[in-house]
Amino acid sequence: MEVERGMIIVLDNQPYKVIKADHMFKGRGGSITQAKLKNLKTGNVVAKAFRSSDNVEEADIERNNVKFIYESRGEYTFSAEKNPSERFQLSDKQVGDSAKFLKPNMIVEAVVFDDEVINIVLPIKVVYKVTEAAPGVQGDRASAGNKTVKIETGAIIDVPLFITQGDMIEVNTETGEYSKRVNE
Numbered sequence: 001m002e003v004e005r006g007m008i009i010v011l012d013n014q015p016y017k018v019i020k021a022d023h024m025f026k027g028r029g030g031s032i033t034q035a036k037l038k039n040l041k042t043g044n045v046v047a048k049a050f051r052s053s054d055n056v057e058e059a060d061i062e063r064n065n066v067k068f069i070y071e072s073r074g075e076y077t078f079s080a081e082k083n084p085s086e087r088f089q090l091s092d093k094q095v096g097d098s099a100k101f102l103k104p105n106m107i108v109e110a111v112v113f114d115d116e117v118i119n120i121v122l123p124i125k126v127v128y129k130v131t132e133a134a135p136g137v138q139g140d141r142a143s144a145g146n147k148t149v150k151i152e153t154g155a156i157i158d159v160p161l162f163i164t165q166g167d168m169i170e171v172n173t174e175t176g177e178y179s180k181r182v183n184e
Contacts, residue, residue, distance in 0.1 A: 002033070002052075003018055003021050003033045003035050003050050003056055004018065004021055005018055005019070005020060005021045006018060007058060008040070008058065008059040008061050008111075008113075009037075009056050009057060009058055009059055010057045010058075010059045011037070011048070014039055014040075014041060014042075015039070015040040015041065015059045015061070015113045015118055016037040016038060016039055016040065016046075016059075017037065017038045017040055017119075018035055018036075018037055019035075019036045019037065019038050019045065020035065020036040021033050021034075021035045021036075022034045022035075030051065030052050030053070031051075031052050032049050032050060032051050032052070033049070033050045033052075034047070034049050035047070035048050035049070035050060038096075040094070040111065040113065040118040040119045041094070041113075041116075041118050042093060042094075043091070043092075043093030043094050043096060044093075059113055060113070061111055061112065061113055062111075062112040062113075063109050063110065063111060063112070063121070064080070064081075064109070064110045064112060065081040065107055065108070065109060065110070066078045066079065066080060066081055066088075066107070066108060066109075066110040066117075066120070067079050067080075067081050067084075067105060067106070067107055067108075068102045068103070068104060068105070068106045068107075068108055068120075069084075069087070069104065069105075070104060071099070071102070074091060074092040075089045075090070075091060075092075076089060076090045076091075076092075076094075076095050076099065076102065077089050078090070078108075078110065078117075078120070081107060088117050090117065090119070090120065094118065094119055095119075095120060097176075098120060098121075098122050098173065100153055100154065100155040100176075101122055101126060101128075101153055101155060101171065101173045101176075102122070102153060103128070103152060103153050106122075106126075107123075108120045108121060108122050108123070109121040109122075122173040123173065124172060124173060124174055125170050125171070125172060125173070125179055126170070126171055126173055127168050127169070127170050127171075127182050128151040128152050128153065128155075128168070128169060128171055129151065129152045129166070129167075129168055130149045130150070130151055130159075130163060130164070130165055130166060130167045130168075130169060131150050131151060131152050131165065132149060132150035132165060133147070133149040133150075133159075133163060133164050133165040133167075134147055134148075134149075135164070145160055145161055146158045146159065146160060146161070147159060147160075147161055147163075149163060149165075149169075151169070151171065155171075155176070157169070157171055157176065157177070157178050158177070158178060159178045160178070162181075163178075163181060167181055168181070168182040168183075169181055169182060170182050
């Protein structure tokens with residue numbers, strides 16, 4: 001099986017997400033795939049080369065909707081969407097960069113491997129309230145028409161100059177980029 005970006009594979013009985021996969025052809029030696037993998041249990045990132053002859057096992061993953069409740073001392077607490085008493089926690093390392101876009105009561109997807117929740121996946125586009133924004137100066141083109149603002153989760157986002165404090169904006173949680181202003 002060909003290793004591709006976004007796949008979840010099993011390596012040494014651990015689930016890994018393929019973050020990056022570069023395919024290279026080595027003349028007579030055949031092709032190899034240079035991959036960057038993130039261990040979904042520990043959060044560690046490793047590099048690995050795969051030959052076309054290597055047998056790669058795709059992980060048997062289950063996905064369930066869960067609700068984010070709160071964060072305390074680097075532990076993120078979630079509950080089953082329909083059953084608030086069914087709770088579990090993930091560490092800072094497991095949640096990773098997604099942490100800066102989590103807000104209380106947000107519904108996210110839990111990634112389950114061997115009956116254990118190992119990671120979460122946020123919706124790609126989420127609407128946030130801008131809590132801090134410097135005023136945009138008309139005629140300021142040194143910043144290419146962008147400024148930074150703080151959203152309700154505390155994350156810093158680059159936005160166009162016309163965005164003001166109190167605006168609702170849509171953010172791509174995969175890239176951390178501004179998508180559009182949303183009218184309430």
